[in-house]
Amino acid sequence: MKTVFRVGLALLMLFHAAAHAQMSGPAPDVGAGQRRAAVCFACHNLNGVARIPGVPNLAGQQRDYLESALHAYRDGQTRQNPTMNAMAKPLSDRDISNIAAYFSLQSRTSNGSNASQMAQVSDQTQQAAMVRVSATTEDTLTVGKRVFGSSCFACHASGAAGAPKMGDHAAWSARIAQGNATLLQHALHGFNAMPPKGGCTTCSNDDIQAAIAYMSAMSR
Ligand code: HEC
Numbered sequence: 001m002k003t004v005f006r007v008g009l010a011l012l013m014l015f016h017a018a019a020h021a022q023m024s025g026p027a028p029d030v031g032a033g034q035r036r037a038a039v040c041f042a043c044h045n046l047n048g049v050a051r052i053p054g055v056p057n058l059a060g061q062q063r064d065y066l067e068s069a070l071h072a073y074r075d076g077q078t079r080q081n082p083t084m085n086a087m088a089k090p091l092s093d094r095d096i097s098n099i100a101a102y103f104s105l106q107s108r109t110s111n112g113s114n115a116s117q118m119a120q121v122s123d124q125t126q127q128a129a130m131v132r133v134s135a136t137t138e139d140t141l142t143v144g145k146r147v148f149g150s151s152c153f154a155c156h157a158s159g160a161a162g163a164p165k166m167g168d169h170a171a172w173s174a175r176i177a178q179g180n181a182t183l184l185q186h187a188l189h190g191f192n193a194m195p196p197k198g199g200c201t202t203c204s205n206d207d208i209q210a211a212i213a214y215m216s217a218m219s220r
């Protein structure tokens, strides 16, 4: 009688452990989350402390909360926001778990000294330097290439979030046909999942124009 009880209890515990493991899935891969989140940095910044007004901070938020928010955006019904619905759509469950783990581990304060914040500072320094350079005599395509490399590549190098991929003639020809004024307006003020100025708040209008000229030239 006693043995039967013990075996039953052991089985129950085993079942419980298995069910639990299945529910929580494999441990999230924070490094993979950071890589997958490259397209998010344009608005949420490298460490999740938003760089654009109206974009919420992700740094230090509960992992479970971030996961459920991303599931809610991905299904397109529970939480409706055109930008975030587009951003979440291509994410797998595993991506969501990795990205949520990554942002939940970032520090919320801006005076800390962790690696992400250092990177954020050097990113801003780089952008400021870039803007200074663009004020000098460098030609448009050189400036454009630099702006592309610091801001636009996050989406336009891979085609993330449905962005027309640089070098993809088919993806660009219809857009180029709209005329430069339209392209510039869309790039400056945002267009669906394309954030205003591609998220580069320190870029001048001329910088953005140069980046468009560069991407167009490379995609003709
Ligand atoms: C173009 C700018 C932009 C990009 C790129 C972007 N987001 Fe967002 N994100 C927003 C905005 C704006 C909101 C607020 C939307 C709302 O009101 O629901 C938001 C909200 C969120 C929230 C909800 C936060 C909260 O406090 O409820 C999460 C989580 C999130 N984004 C994650 C991501 C992830 C992960 C990526 C990359 C795959 C990403 N975002 C890319 C602009 C962006």
Ligand code: HEC
Pocket: 039, 040, 042, 147, 148, 151, 152, 153, 154, 155, 156, 160, 161, 162, 163, 164, 175, 178, 182, 183, 184, 186, 187, 191, 192, 193, 194, 195, 197, 198, 199, 200, 203, 208, 211, 212
């Ligand atoms: C967070 C991702 C993201 C970043 C960063 C980004 N883009 Fe885009 N971009 C998009 C997406 C998505 C589209 C397609 C939007 C659509 O047609 O619905 C797009 C479209 C465009 C278009 C075409 C607009 C049109 O009218 O067809 C231009 C021009 C453009 N981006 C310029 C830029 C420039 C310049 C930068 C860098 C300064 C940049 N983008 C950075 C996502 C991004």
